[in-house]
Amino acid sequence: MGLKIIVLAKQVPDTRNVGKDAMKADGTVNRAALPAIFNPEDLNALEQALRLKEKYKGSTVTVLTMGPGRAADIIREGLFRGADDGYLLTDRAFAGSDTLATSYAISCAVRKIKSFDLILAGRQAIDGDTAQVGPQVAEKLNLPQITYAEEILKAEKGKILVKRRLERGVETVEGPLPCVVTVNGSAAPCRPRAAKLLMKYKHAKTMSEKQSQSEDYIDMSADRPYLNIAEWSVNDVETDDKWLGLAGSPTKVKKIENVVFQAKESKVLSGSDKDIEELMKELILNHTIG
Amino acid sequence: MANFFTDNTDLLFHLQHPLMKKIVALKERDFQDKDKFDYAPMDFEDAMDSYEKVLEIVGEICGDIVAPNAEGVDAEGPKIVNNEVIYAKGTQENLDALVKAGLMGITLPRKYEGLNFPIVPYIMAADIVSRADAGFVNIWGLQDCAETINEFASEDQKERFLPRISNGETAAMDLTEPDAGSDLQAVQLKATYNEKDGKWYLNGVKRFITNGDGHVSLVLARSEAGTTDGRGLSMFIYDRNHKKVTIRRIENKMGIKGSPTCELVFKDAPAELVGQTRMGLIKYVMALMNGARLGIGAQSVGISEAAYREALAYAEERKQFGKTIIEFPAVYELLATMKARLDASRTLLYETSRYVDIYKSYMHISEERQLTKEERADMKYYQRLADFFTPLLKGMTSEYCNQLAYDSLQIHGGSGFMKDYPIERIYRDARITTIYEGTTQLQVVAAIRGVTTGSYLDRIREFEAMTIKPELHGFRRTLIGMTEEYEKAVRQVMEVKDNEYLDFHARRLVEMAGHIIMGYLLLLDTERDDRFRTSTEIYIRMGRSENRARAEYIANCTIDDLGFFKPAQ
Numbered sequence: 001m002g003l004k005i006i007v008l009a010k011q012v013p014d015t016r017n018v019g020k021d022a023m024k025a026d027g028t029v030n031r032a033a034l035p036a037i038f039n040p041e042d043l044n045a046l047e048q049a050l051r052l053k054e055k056y057k058g059s060t061v062t063v064l065t066m067g068p069g070r071a072a073d074i075i076r077e078g079l080f081r082g083a084d085d086g087y088l089l090t091d092r093a094f095a096g097s098d099t100l101a102t103s104y105a106i107s108c109a110v111r112k113i114k115s116f117d118l119i120l121a122g123r124q125a126i127d128g129d130t131a132q133v134g135p136q137v138a139e140k141l142n143l144p145q146i147t148y149a150e151e152i153l154k155a156e157k158g159k160i161l162v163k164r165r166l167e168r169g170v171e172t173v174e175g176p177l178p179c180v181v182t183v184n185g186s187a188a189p190c191r192p193r194a195a196k197l198l199m200k201y202k203h204a205k206t207m208s209e210k211q212s213q214s215e216d217y218i219d220m221s222a223d224r225p226y227l228n229i230a231e232w233s234v235n236d237v238e239t240d241d242k243w244l245g246l247a248g249s250p251t252k253v254k255k256i257e258n259v260v261f262q263a264k265e266s267k268v269l270s271g272s273d274k275d276i277e278e279l280m281k282e283l284i285l286n287h288t289i290g
Numbered sequence: 291m292a293n294f295f296t297d298n299t300d301l302l303f304h305l306q307h308p309l310m311k312k313i314v315a316l317k318e319r320d321f322q323d324k325d326k327f328d329y330a331p332m333d334f335e336d337a338m339d340s341y342e343k344v345l346e347i348v349g350e351i352c353g354d355i356v357a358p359n360a361e362g363v364d365a366e367g368p369k370i371v372n373n374e375v376i377y378a379k380g381t382q383e384n385l386d387a388l389v390k391a392g393l394m395g396i397t398l399p400r401k402y403e404g405l406n407f408p409i410v411p412y413i414m415a416a417d418i419v420s421r422a423d424a425g426f427v428n429i430w431g432l433q434d435c436a437e438t439i440n441e442f443a444s445e446d447q448k449e450r451f452l453p454r455i456s457n458g459e460t461a462a463m464d465l466t467e468p469d470a471g472s473d474l475q476a477v478q479l480k481a482t483y484n485e486k487d488g489k490w491y492l493n494g495v496k497r498f499i500t501n502g503d504g505h506v507s508l509v510l511a512r513s514e515a516g517t518t519d520g521r522g523l524s525m526f527i528y529d530r531n532h533k534k535v536t537i538r539r540i541e542n543k544m545g546i547k548g549s550p551t552c553e554l555v556f557k558d559a560p561a562e563l564v565g566q567t568r569m570g571l572i573k574y575v576m577a578l579m580n581g582a583r584l585g586i587g588a589q590s591v592g593i594s595e596a597a598y599r600e601a602l603a604y605a606e607e608r609k610q611f612g613k614t615i616i617e618f619p620a621v622y623e624l625l626a627t628m629k630a631r632l633d634a635s636r637t638l639l640y641e642t643s644r645y646v647d648i649y650k651s652y653m654h655i656s657e658e659r660q661l662t663k664e665e666r667a668d669m670k671y672y673q674r675l676a677d678f679f680t681p682l683l684k685g686m687t688s689e690y691c692n693q694l695a696y697d698s699l700q701i702h703g704g705s706g707f708m709k710d711y712p713i714e715r716i717y718r719d720a721r722i723t724t725i726y727e728g729t730t731q732l733q734v735v736a737a738i739r740g741v742t743t744g745s746y747l748d749r750i751r752e753f754e755a756m757t758i759k760p761e762l763h764g765f766r767r768t769l770i771g772m773t774e775e776y777e778k779a780v781r782q783v784m785e786v787k788d789n790e791y792l793d794f795h796a797r798r799l800v801e802m803a804g805h806i807i808m809g810y811l812l813l814l815d816t817e818r819d820d821r822f823r824t825s826t827e828i829y830i831r832m833g834r835s836e837n838r839a840r841a842e843y844i845a846n847c848t849i850d851d852l853g854f855f856k857p858a859q
Contacts, residue, residue, distance in 0.1 A: 017291060192351050195344045195392040195405055199329035202343060224328070 002058025003155055005049045006113060008106060008121035008134065009042040009063050009078065011071040015126050016040075023258065029127065036070065038077050041122025043190035045183040048152050049120050050082045050191065056156070060084045062113065066094060066105055072206045075229050079201040080193035085226070087113070088206055091233040096246035099128070103136030104248060108237040110141060118155060119180045123148060131182070138180035145180040146173060150187045206231040292357070294418045295349025298595070300633070301414055303819055304640040305341060310410065313644060314338065316651035317408045327400045341411040347391050348415045352422035356384045360423040363548035364715050370537050375503035375550045377429075384426050385460075394433055395456030398440060402452035409647040410640060413588045417639070420592020421599075424719040425546035427589050428500050434581045435461035435508050439527070441653070442565040442574050451506055451527065462504035463578055464496045464528070464554065471498075472732055474510065474571055475520040479556060481511035481563075490526060490563055492556040495538075498726075502552025503537055505530045509556075510575055513567045525570040526561035534559035545718030580676070582727045583684040584646060587639045590684075590691035590723045593716060594632045597691070600713045601625060601698035604705075615701070624697050630828035631694060634808040635687040637815050637822075642679040649673035675749065678740035685733030686804045688723035695720035731797070738796040741780055746803040747773070753810035758817045765813050768830055769806055772837050776802045779844045791849045798840040805833030 013034035015022070021033040046063070053059040063078035063086035065071050075086030089109050097105065110119065119138075124131035131147075138145035150165040155177060163172050165184045203220055206229045210221070221227040234244065242248060269275040283289045295301055314337045321337075323330035331337035359380030366378035377385070388394065396412040398404025420427045436455040440448060455461060470476040479494030492511055496502070507528040514522035528535065534557060541551040565574060605616035605625060615621045652661060652669035661669065695717040699706040706713045724730045740746045750773055758766060779802060783795045812826040 192387055192391040193347050194390065195347060196329045197392075198343055198347065199331075199340045199405075202339070220332070226328075 002060065003052055003056050003117045004115055005052060005059060005061045006110060006116050006119045007042070007046050007049045007061060007063050007078065007083070008119065008137065009046065009065045009074050010039045010122075010125045010133075011036050011065065011067050011074045012039045012125050012127040013037075036073065038074055039122055039125045039127075041124060041126075041183060041185050043122070044185060044187040045120040045122045045181075046078060046081060046083065047188050047190040048149070048181075048183055049118075051188075052118070052152060052155055053082065062086060062116075064106065064109055064113070065089065066097075066102060066109075069206065069208050069212075072209060072229055072231075076201060076204055077193070079204060080198045081191055082194065082197065085230070087230045087232055089232050089237070090206075090208075093234045093241070093244050096249060097244070098249035098251035099130050099132040099136060100250060101244055101246075101248035103133050103140055104243045105237070105239065106133070107137050107140035108239045109232060110137070112232070112237045117177050118160065119143070119178070121180065121182050123182045123184050134180060134182035141180070143179050144175050145182070146175050147182045149181045149183045152181065201226070203227050204229050292353030293346065293349040294352040294357070294421055295345045295414075297349070297353070300636065300821075301345070301417070302342065303815070303821075304636065305345070305411065305414060306338070307410075307640065307644065309644050309648075310338065310408075313408050313410065313647045313651070316648060316655070317406065319655065323400055323406070330400060330406070341407060344393075344405070344407070345411060345414055345418070348388075348393060348418050351384075351387045351391060351393075352418050355387050356419060356422035356426055359384055360426070360548075360715065361712070363423065363425065367547045368540055368550035370540055373533075373537055375501075375537060375540065375552065377550070378548050381426060381429065381548045384423070385429065385458075388430060389458035392456075394430075394458050395436060395452065396433065398436055398452055398456055402440070402448060403456035404436075404452070409584070409650065410643045413584060413639065413643045416585055416588035417592045417595070417636070420589040421595045422592075423548065424589055424593050424596075424716070425548035427585075427592065428546060428549040429460055429504075431585045431589070432461040432463065432501055432504060434585055435463055435506065435578070437581055438508060438574060438578045439506075439564070441577060441650075442525075443527070447527065447562060447564070451529075455506060459505035460501055462499055462501045462507040463582070464499050464502070464507050464509040465575060466498045467495060468497050472729065474575065475518075475523075477510050477512060477523055477571070479509065479511045480515075481513040481524060481526060481561065482515075483513070490561050492526060492528065492559040492561050494556055496552075496554045496556070498541065499552045499554055500549055502535075502550065502554045503530065508564070508574075508578065509561060510570050511561075513563075513570075520571040521568055523570040523575075524567040525564040525574045527564055528556075528559055528561045532560050543722075545715070545721055547718075579727060580646075580680050583680050583733075584639075584642060586723055586727050587635075587642065587680075587683040587687050590687035590720075591632070591635045591639050593720045593723065594628075594635055594687070594691045594694045597694040597698040597713065597716050597720070598625075598628050598632050600711065600716065601628060601694075601701045604702050604711070604713075608703075621701060624701060626824070626828055627832065628694050628697055630812075630825040630832065631690045633815070633822060633825040634812055634829050635690050637811040638679070638683050638804075638808050639687065641811055642676065642683045645672045645676040645679060649676055674745065678737065678745045678749075681728075681733040681736035682740065682746075682800065682804055682807070684727065685724075685730045685737060685800065686808070689730055691723055692720050734797045734800050735793075737800045737803075738792065741796075741799045741803055742784065742792070746807065747777065747780075750803070750806055750810065753807070753814070756814065758813065762813060762816060765809070765816075765826060765830055768834055769809050769813070772802075772806050772809070772834055775837060775841045776806060779841045782844055786849055788849055790852065794852055794855075795844055795847070798844060802837045802840050805829075805837055809833050 013029055013031050014037045021030055024030045049061045053061050061083040063075050063083045065074045066089040069090055072088050075088055078086055094105055121134040135145055146162045148164045149162045151163040154161040158177050159174055160177050161174050163170055165186045204227045314334050324332050331340055363378040363380040368375050368377050395404035396407045400406045416427055416431050419430055433455055436452055439451055465474055467477055482491050509526045509528050510523055511526055512522050513524040536555040538553040538555055605621050606614055608615045649669050649672040699713050699717050702711055702713050705711055783792055809830045812822055812829055815822040816826045
């Protein structure tokens with residue numbers, strides 16, 4: 001009895017190795033200067049999905065992403081690691097979406113996919129760090145959700161058993177299927193791309209990619225259906241325009257400030273046990289450690 | 291976050307050598323697999339693109355997993371638990387990642403679930419893995435054994451063993467014994483044929499066996515009772531699943547500590563004969579060793595790369611007397627010379643790999659159909675080059691990698707002597723490369739025939755005739771001068787007509803040829819890409835003076851002078 005698993009993944013600018021061109025003068029992220037990568041925690045989610053696929057024969061893993069045309073890379077990256085197929089949700093109408101509009105669009109796409117047992121997503125993306133899209137998708141689909149998952153222990157007989165990583169420990173919870181699970185960065189890292197899958201799927205393209213590029217291998221996709229990446233626009237998923245893109249996004253950016261840390265204050269500690277204890281308390285209180 | 295393939299563009303340069311067109315054509319045979327396997331290439335560009343992308347995976351795993359694990363692996367090492375070798379935690383992680391990525395049967399045909407890559411990208415992967423952890427490459431690189439099975443075993447054996455290796459099982463080559471090291475003809479491990487069940491059984495001891503507990507082992511054993519030399523030896527496959535081998539100990543080594551070096555006791559261990567009896571040493575082990583020597587070449591280059599990078603990073607950072615130490619002539623000369631030796635080593639590595647690629651592909655084609663007369667001649671030509679270049683490569687690059695590790699540690703000063711910097715481990719790891727798979731002295735024994743038969747000279751003449759830009763003609767003139775000097779030195783030694791005298795000067799002559807050959811290879815690299823000009827300049831300059839010293843030594847030597855060196859009778 002296999003599971004149908006959807007993994008929500010996002011292409012993000014790599015904010016982990018930020019150089020001096022990372023921000024524009026107006027304080028927004030300079031996406032051109034940062035390489036576009038598979039959001040790290042979404043990779044953790046993908047790994048959990050692939051492990052379930054290995055555990056439950058006949059399972060399938062589908063990657064769903066929303067973004068510009070080049071986000072097809074995310075689908076391919078998923079295929080190279082063992083996903084079965086993917087959908088790219090792309091349309092100008094989605095531009096400017098905040099988390100609410102994004103989760104609305106994704107939930108519409110999930111409805112369109114229709115049949116699934118489990119939706120997995122990373123806890124949060126490294127560009128916005130909101131951790132909202134996964135839970136909002138669950139709400140919009142009226143599904144239960146389990147957040148901060150570190151390991152999915154079981155998913156069988158209509159139930160899922162998940163180990164969660166919380167601030168001060170772990171807990172194991174059970175929930176019904178289908179449901180949405182968001183996966184924490186402390187979960188197992190994603191497996192590497194597999195050589196044979198890479199060679200098999202490297203020519204997988206969306207329709208737009210096939211049209212816009214002078215592609216040498218276009219003929220192949222007729223004989224090899226797995227080389228066609230499904231591409232959905234607004235018209236392919238049933239949506240209500242008022243919930244989409246900028247119009248559907250109540251989040252308004254009021255002001256962006258460049259914060260430059262400058263060490264001005266200093267404290268002198270004696271090194272006595274008392275001072276050390278106080279420093280520890282202070283660091284725990286302001287969440288520097290702990 | 292590091293990628294050891296993309297952060298070193300010299301690799302891509304060597305991957306894109308013009309001869310790859312021929313290599314890919316021979317390996318893929320009109321792209322005959324393209325409709326049979328969904329991962330087979332459609333054409334030359336597609337194949338090259340696949341090599342590059344797969345090497346990117348290798349580079350990523352090495353940068354993100356293998357290199358960060360190296361220190362822990364070196365400290366922990368493998369152990370024996372219940373007669374099984376348990377790798378260090380990091381070693382197992384490395385192996386799991388490479389198995390998951392499907393990088394275990396890189397050169398094997400697709401019908402055995404391999405990637406069917408040529409030797410060049412496989413050796414490049416070995417170069418990258420070695421930079422990350424020189425000890426780990428021994429375990430991963432033993433997939434070489436599969437290549438030997440593919441060449442000499444029966445179809446039935448190939449079908450049973452090769453897919454297992456493609457899917458992640460490891461291998462071992464069990465050759466050395468306590469009394470058979472450099473002299474493998476002395477191998478004693480007994481293979482006995484049992485008429486009743488029609489099976490072979492092995493009894494005896496093997497020593498210094500890398501990854502001795504591998505799943506599939508190739509064992510050299512004496513199948514002909516009463517014989518004492520190499521003609522009584524055959525090769526066998528032993529499958530670990532029989533559990534008839536005791537792992538007596540794991541050696542406590544100076545370096546490459548993550549690689550388990552085992553002493554094995556075979557007790558009535560069932561084994562399968564590979565190919566014909568009596569051909570074990572003379573044919574199969576020679577092929578196995580040639581593959582392994584190419585592998586040590588890759589390991590040496592990878593270690594050199596690591597040593598150079600550590601030295602450069604340290605020299606750019608460390609300040610003394612108010613400036614970074616790289617600004618001092620004593621340090622920048624060392625560094626630039628290291629880079630020149632590294633570039634020379636790498637270009638010889640890929641040149642040799644290309645020769646091996648071409649002749650091996652012809653060999654496999656000849657199993658399917660008869661080669662044309664031209665093809666046979668072409669195969670012979672490249673096989674001869676491979677035979678003479680392999681010992682030259684192994685000898686020169688392993689010595690260079692030790693020199694690089696030594697110089698890199700020297701640049702680190704006192705810090706390099708401490709365990710705090712990776713160079714301390716790299717220095718220890720480098721040391722074995724001039725010893726195993728035949729010492730440098732034994733490589734010279736094989737390579738000297740390239741000197742005496744004129745094979746090196748023939749190839750040098752071909753290099754000399756290649757078209758190069760006018761601004762590079764100066765380098766060629768120097769190399770032509772070095773060649774004249776080399777010919778003269780060879781003549782002086784040969785005229786004495788004494789084998790001991792030839793052996794006495796053999797290393798000097800082989801190195802002279804090596805300097806000229808690597809000088810030409812660097813020059814040809816510079817013809818394709820100007821980035822190698824500095825290394826070419828430095829290397830040829832150094833080679834010229836080193837050759838002059840050797841020529842001068844030979845010119846002032848007579849056979850009677852050997853008496854000064856000989857042990858007292």
